Amino acid sequence: MSGQTESGTPFADVYGPGEPAGFDPDAALGEPGAFPFTRGVHPGMYTTRPWTTRQYAGFGTAAESNARYLELIGHGSAGLSVAFDLPTQMGMDSDAALAAGEVGKVGVAIDSVDDMRVLFAGIDLAQVSTSMTINAPAAVLLLLYQLVAEENGIDPALLTGTIQNDVLKEYIARGTYIYPPQASLRLVGDTFAYCAQALPRWNTISISGYHMAEAGATPAQEIAFTLANGIAYVEAALAAGLDVDQLAPRLSFFFVARTTLLEEVAKFRAARRIWAHVMRERFGAENPRSLMLRFHTQTAGVQLTAQQPEVNLVRVAVQALGAVLGGTQSLHTNSYDEAIALPTPKAARLALRTQQVLAHETDLTKTVDPFAGSYVVESLTDDVEAAALALMEAVEQRGGAVAAIEQGYQKGEIESSAYDVQREIDAGERVVVGINRFVLDEEEPYEPLRVDPALEAAQAARVARMREGRDNVRVQAALEQLRSAARGTDNVLPPMKRALALRATVGEVCDALRDVWGVHRPSERF
Numbered sequence: 001m002s003g004q005t006e007s008g009t010p011f012a013d014v015y016g017p018g019e020p021a022g023f024d025p026d027a028a029l030g031e032p033g034a035f036p037f038t039r040g041v042h043p044g045m046y047t048t049r050p051w052t053t054r055q056y057a058g059f060g061t062a063a064e065s066n067a068r069y070l071e072l073i074g075h076g077s078a079g080l081s082v083a084f085d086l087p088t089q090m091g092m093d094s095d096a097a098l099a100a101g102e103v104g105k106v107g108v109a110i111d112s113v114d115d116m117r118v119l120f121a122g123i124d125l126a127q128v129s130t131s132m133t134i135n136a137p138a139a140v141l142l143l144l145y146q147l148v149a150e151e152n153g154i155d156p157a158l159l160t161g162t163i164q165n166d167v168l169k170e171y172i173a174r175g176t177y178i179y180p181p182q183a184s185l186r187l188v189g190d191t192f193a194y195c196a197q198a199l200p201r202w203n204t205i206s207i208s209g210y211h212m213a214e215a216g217a218t219p220a221q222e223i224a225f226t227l228a229n230g231i232a233y234v235e236a237a238l239a240a241g242l243d244v245d246q247l248a249p250r251l252s253f254f255f256v257a258r259t260t261l262l263e264e265v266a267k268f269r270a271a272r273r274i275w276a277h278v279m280r281e282r283f284g285a286e287n288p289r290s291l292m293l294r295f296h297t298q299t300a301g302v303q304l305t306a307q308q309p310e311v312n313l314v315r316v317a318v319q320a321l322g323a324v325l326g327g328t329q330s331l332h333t334n335s336y337d338e339a340i341a342l343p344t345p346k347a348a349r350l351a352l353r354t355q356q357v358l359a360h361e362t363d364l365t366k367t368v369d370p371f372a373g374s375y376v377v378e379s380l381t382d383d384v385e386a387a388a389l390a391l392m393e394a395v396e397q398r399g400g401a402v403a404a405i406e407q408g409y410q411k412g413e414i415e416s417s418a419y420d421v422q423r424e425i426d427a428g429e430r431v432v433v434g435i436n437r438f439v440l441d442e443e444e445p446y447e448p449l450r451v452d453p454a455l456e457a458a459q460a461a462r463v464a465r466m467r468e469g470r471d472n473v474r475v476q477a478a479l480e481q482l483r484s485a486a487r488g489t490d491n492v493l494p495p496m497k498r499a500l501a502l503r504a505t506v507g508e509v510c511d512a513l514r515d516v517w518g519v520h521r522p523s524e525r526f
Contacts, residue, residue, distance in 0.1 A: 005263045007220035009383040015375035020382045025373065028273070028382075032368040034288075036276040038269050038381070039369040040327040041292040046365040052330035053355045054131055054296065058083035058108035059342050060455050062118035065108040070122060071345065075352055079129040079161075081332055082119075083107035084141070089176045091137040091510025095460035103456040106342075107133075111463040112505045116144040117151070125149045130161035131206070131296065131330075136178040138165035139191045140509050143497045146199065162203035162252055162296070165191060168229040168401055169208050171520075172410045173215040178510060181402060183517035187492065188233065189240040194493040196246055203252040205233060206296060212410075213256035214302045216418020219267040220384050224391035225401075225410045226253060227274055232401040234283060244283045248290035257323040257331075258300045259315055265371055266380035268295070268326030274385060274392075297323035298332040304339040307443060308434035312336035317354050324364050325371060331355055341448030463505060470503040478502050479512045486516040 005011050012019075030036055033043030042048070055072050058065045069080055084107040087099035093111050094103045103109050110116060120130075125148070134141045142163050146156050167184040170177040177184065188205065195204045209217070209226035217225065230251065237247045255271070258264055275293035279285040299319035304312045313336045320333050333351040335343030343351070358364055371377040391413070398404040405411070424430035431437050478499035485492045492513070499509055 054079035056081040093507030220387035224388040245287040253295035264322035270385035297328040
């Protein structure tokens with residue numbers, strides 16, 4: 001044996017005939033675009049259309065981010081992926097006391113519909129698919145997007161894109177939650193119901209393993225805990241009265257792509273197969289689209305190094321290759337300088353060019369699932385599937401995803417894996433180029449992109465002027481209608497949209513829900 005996979009399963013020196021044992025291609029693989037979707041969710045996959053190139057971007061003000069989006073579209077990007085700053089992610093306005101020092105730093109600051117108009121100025125929202133990496137206030141940002149589209153005469157039924165809207169992983173791995181878990185799940189359910197009527201083509205959640213992987217989850221843990229969360233969301237939606245075949249086709253997932261290419265390909269194939277069986281056998285879904293695990297992939301930011309940052313270009317290319325060979329529906333490639341600072345325009349362009357080379361200069365788009373039947377990949381797919389199913393069963397035994405989160409199970413497992421990896425790096429057992437081997441005595445200089453420190457004051461002044469210029473009596477009345485809906489059982493999105501249309505801010509809307517639902521404290525039990 002040559003060691004272990006990242007998931008802790010054996011990795012043989014040689015794979016050959018008879019492996020995996022008892023392999024039945026008809027049952028394990030099927031045809032591309034057919035149950036159990038191991039080979040891909042569409043019959044033709046990239047032979048008919050390549051994956052969507054979706055570059056994650058956003059910094060500073062809405063105007064600065066808009067310029068970056070227009071540049072990316074001009075360079076051939078087919079989809080946008082919006083990064084929001086930390087105050088926006090936490091449902092705070094730019095002039096809030098707790099926002100100090102964070103405005104525009106890790107994404108774009110969005111305080112109101114005014115900012116959203118600027119963010120998408122000159123972009124045809126009927127033609128561009130937009131992904132928004134936002135969770136606790138996801139409904140708020142989606143409604144702002146809808147308002148801007150409607151102002152431009154676009155039917156919301158034409159809008160395509162995704163909101164991440166995955167609160168459960170926030171309690172496991174990331175921490176940008178606002179409300180207690182049950183209130184957060186209610187908001188997710190209300191968003192599902194609202195979009196089923198108003199934005200039928202929108203993906204209402206992107207159930208994310210990416211952040212768990214960035215926190216240290218193995219490939220098996222990544223898909224196991226992500227799919228367990230997916231089960232919890234489906235159960236919540238069914239409890240709210242939604243039909244599984246109405247809901248499930250709009251679910252999407254979000255995974256990482258690491259440099260361990262073969263296991264990553266196997267991971268994606270295993271995830272599709274598990275989800276197809278879960279949806280058909282556990283939830284009785286009948287629509288074939290309900291059984292499809294459609295996912296976006298982002299290359300592994302945690303594997304990027306500040307030392308010798310140009311080496312990250314190679315890492316990102318290998319990671320992207322794994323995502324494509326694994327059958328992703330859309331892909332974001334990280335910029336090589338992201339371990340140091342926000343990407344420079346040149347670095348962002350190179351990241352996009354990486355995808356374009358894979359799509360147009362290689363033969364990856366000429367056939368579906370090129371590793372199908374490979375002794376090693378089919379063996380790894382079975383191994384990852386078995387390891388993930390065992391972890392999912394452990395979650396079930398603890399009462400499901402929410403109860404297991406309450407007990408600290410997923411978080412503890414991920415932290416243990418992260419510790420093992422760091423110990424191996426420190427001991428030199430795991431090679432990281434530029435960190436513990438092949439180091440340079442002196443690093444070459446690098447000039448990072450810097451956010452103007454004056455931006456925060458300007459954005460705070462902008463939101464203050466906006467409040468002065470609106471009808472505050474009507475805004476406060478609309479916010480009280482939102483609180484009333486939150487106290488009862490009505491869907492909170494319609495009154496939320498009315499308040500936002502009157503130029504209520506993101507912080508004011510989130511505060512109205514805080515007034516009713518409270519906030520989650522890390523030390524609190526669920």
